[in-house]
Amino acid sequence: MAETLLNIEGLKTHFFTEAGIVKAVDGISFNLKKGESLGLVGESGSGKTVTALSVLRIVPKPGKITDGKIEFNDENLLKKTEKEMQKIRGSKIAIIFQDPSSSLNPVYTVGTQLRDVIMAHQTVSKTEARKKTIEILEVVGLPDAETRMREYPHQFSGGMKQRVAIARALACEPTLLFADEPTTNLDVTIQAQVLNLLNDLKKKLGMSLVMITHDMGIIAEMTTRIVVLYAGRVCEIAETHDLFERPRHPYTEALLAAVPRLDMRKTLRVIPGNIPNLIEPPSGCRFHPRCNYAKQTCKEDIPVLEEIESGHFVACHEWQNITLKGERSH
Amino acid sequence: MFRYIVRRLLYMIPVFLGISIISFFVMYAAGDPLNIIRLGRPNITQETIDALKVYYGLDKPIPIQYLTWLTNLLQFNFGKSLYGGRPVNFLIGSWVWETVKLQLISILLAFAISIPIGINSAKKQYSKQDIAVTSISLFGVSMPTFWLGLILIIIFSFQLGWLPSAGAYGAPYLWWDNPVLDEIAHLILPVTVLVYVMLAQNIRLIRANMLEILRSDYILAARASGLSERKVVYKYALRNAIGPVITYLGISLGAIIAGAPMTEYVFNWPGLGRRYVDAAMRLDFPLVMGINMVITVMTLIATLIIDICYVYIDPRIRLR
Numbered sequence: 001m002a003e004t005l006l007n008i009e010g011l012k013t014h015f016f017t018e019a020g021i022v023k024a025v026d027g028i029s030f031n032l033k034k035g036e037s038l039g040l041v042g043e044s045g046s047g048k049t050v051t052a053l054s055v056l057r058i059v060p061k062p063g064k065i066t067d068g069k070i071e072f073n074d075e076n077l078l079k080k081t082e083k084e085m086q087k088i089r090g091s092k093i094a095i096i097f098q099d100p101s102s103s104l105n106p107v108y109t110v111g112t113q114l115r116d117v118i119m120a121h122q123t124v125s126k127t128e129a130r131k132k133t134i135e136i137l138e139v140v141g142l143p144d145a146e147t148r149m150r151e152y153p154h155q156f157s158g159g160m161k162q163r164v165a166i167a168r169a170l171a172c173e174p175t176l177l178f179a180d181e182p183t184t185n186l187d188v189t190i191q192a193q194v195l196n197l198l199n200d201l202k203k204k205l206g207m208s209l210v211m212i213t214h215d216m217g218i219i220a221e222m223t224t225r226i227v228v229l230y231a232g233r234v235c236e237i238a239e240t241h242d243l244f245e246r247p248r249h250p251y252t253e254a255l256l257a258a259v260p261r262l263d264m265r266k267t268l269r270v271i272p273g274n275i276p277n278l279i280e281p282p283s284g285c286r287f288h289p290r291c292n293y294a295k296q297t298c299k300e301d302i303p304v305l306e307e308i309e310s311g312h313f314v315a316c317h318e319w320q321n322i323t324l325k326g327e328r329s330h
Numbered sequence: 331m332f333r334y335i336v337r338r339l340l341y342m343i344p345v346f347l348g349i350s351i352i353s354f355f356v357m358y359a360a361g362d363p364l365n366i367i368r369l370g371r372p373n374i375t376q377e378t379i380d381a382l383k384v385y386y387g388l389d390k391p392i393p394i395q396y397l398t399w400l401t402n403l404l405q406f407n408f409g410k411s412l413y414g415g416r417p418v419n420f421l422i423g424s425w426v427w428e429t430v431k432l433q434l435i436s437i438l439l440a441f442a443i444s445i446p447i448g449i450n451s452a453k454k455q456y457s458k459q460d461i462a463v464t465s466i467s468l469f470g471v472s473m474p475t476f477w478l479g480l481i482l483i484i485i486f487s488f489q490l491g492w493l494p495s496a497g498a499y500g501a502p503y504l505w506w507d508n509p510v511l512d513e514i515a516h517l518i519l520p521v522t523v524l525v526y527v528m529l530a531q532n533i534r535l536i537r538a539n540m541l542e543i544l545r546s547d548y549i550l551a552a553r554a555s556g557l558s559e560r561k562v563v564y565k566y567a568l569r570n571a572i573g574p575v576i577t578y579l580g581i582s583l584g585a586i587i588a589g590a591p592m593t594e595y596v597f598n599w600p601g602l603g604r605r606y607v608d609a610a611m612r613l614d615f616p617l618v619m620g621i622n623m624v625i626t627v628m629t630l631i632a633t634l635i636i637d638i639c640y641v642y643i644d645p646r647i648r649l650r
């Protein structure tokens with residue numbers, strides 16, 4: 001078995017707002033092996049992005065990591081000083097954000113922004129940094145990199161901007177990359193290109209990838225293992241094909257049923273209701289108000305994540321009593 | 331860039347002409363200069379009045395008068411003051427310097443102080459420091475300048491006797507008989523008033539913009555790239571936050587260049603603003619119109635400088 005690169009245990013990240021404490025991430029645990037592609041799945045507001053920001057320790061105010069452990073290469077990131085974290089961010093752990101238009105600074109050239117990242121982590125001269133900038137822009141497939149690095153983000157198309165954002169994340173060859181819905185704001189054809197690029201680069205650099213998305217199609221293609229989040233907690237962890245074929249958590253089943261399919265002419269099944277209010281989340285299992293299989297115990301007791309088969313974890317009181325449909329059978 | 335500047339300079343010509351026309355006719359509507367002379371010398375004969383009318387060209391049709399005035403203006407001949415008869419351009423020359431000195435120092439100081447304070451306030455929103463800064467700013471925005479000026483004079487000139495209360499020069503006995511220190515001593519109170527008022531506005535603007543920008547995705551992305559906090563705030567955020575402050579400066583430039591007459595008045599400052607008000611009250615036509623046009627040109631140039639700064643700061647503004 002490959003070595004563990006990232007191990008998150010009981011992570012809690014809460015937002016202390018005027019309306020109350022928003023428990024965006026409330027006791028999440030999972031791990032990631034070296035070279036692995038992990039999917040982080042869930043609806044908007046399930047805590048996917050906050051988890052990634054927590055690992056980098058850049059949770060915006062009024063958010064705060066209140067409990068847990070984040071081990072990266074066997075070192076607890078939560079014990080590091082801000083200076084030590086700055087050295088890790090961008091060089092060992094990097095992130096690509098959803099919207100490339102807003103994640104690039106509008107008033108600096110693309111070249112300057114990349115050069116700043118390189119020079120923050122490597123002791124190189126400006127000329128060397130410039131050379132590296134051109135190299136990495138060429139790696140991500142930006143044509144005519146030497147001229148285009150002198151341009152500003154608004155002069156680029158959406159797909160090209162995301163390539164630049166990828167270049168910035170990969171500039172220092174990180175060992176772990178979070179991709180936070182990297183293709184949500186792109187055209188479908190560009191989406192495929194960007195995903196292929198990410199896959200290629202992942203192989204080339206031998207890094208681990210955490211793919212954050214709610215698009216089950218992308219997850220199926222890009223990952224080998226999946227963590228399903230709901231309202232700040234882990235519902236299920238399993239290998240990708242296993243999860244698609246034999247989901248054990250009712251929420252996973254519902255997510256799979258909500259994927260549109262061309263080969264089956266059926267109305268799309270939506271999950272009734274909304275993600276719960278995270279200031280006062282539902283008692284017991286957080287999914288119980290929307291769950292078809294909920295019993296009295298689900299309202300009272302918080303289900304623990306248990307390993308039901310080798311590598312397949314689920315947090316559900318009823319998993320033994322219910323048979324759920326996988327992706328093929330919908 | 332060069333073409334942009336040339337184009338902007340060309341745009342200034344119609345603006346300048348427009349203002350000159352408005353300025354000329356407003357003054358024309360304000361009264362008859364000959365009546366002022368009559369008022370000053372009640373015994374003046376009708377012949378002298380007629381002679382003066384010809385001398386000042388007031389017997390000619392209005393458009394001709396305007397063109398004569400404009401032609402003279404373009405040759406830097408602003409006419410002579412109705413009071414004392416000294417050439418207007420000679421008078422304005424010395425006043426412009428005093429006003430520019432006062433304003434330039436104030437603007438630069440206000441910026442130098444407000445940027446770090448505004449940023450810090452935004453970084454520590456709702457901290458004690460932030461609340462103190464915002465309250466003091468609010469006080470500054472809402473307070474009339476003349477009141478603050480008078481209070482400062484009462485405290486520092488009359489009670490403590492540390493600083494001169496009026497003028498720009500001439501109280502060397504206060505500060506060790508040194509002419510340079512004397513000039514500085516005279517600047518302190520008016521600069522304090524002007525800086526305080528501008529500071530209040532600037533801090534509020536920078537704080538508000540910074541708050542918004544620090545929450546933006548590209549700042550989060552910059553942090554995620556491992557850039558130092560200093561670089562994130564002073565390089566990546568500041569340049570985005572400073573734009574509106576420059577715009578505000580551009581909008582308020584007219585008032586600033588006109589010399590914040592209130593402040594100049596309170597401190598009896600020998601600058602353009604104070605003399606402008608004086609001249610207008612005495613209906614000294616050539617002087618008022620001369621100052622008008624000087625202020626116009628200065629505002630146009632300053633606006634151009636601001637526009638160029640803006641293009642430099644934000645590349646999304648196209649050079650059209």
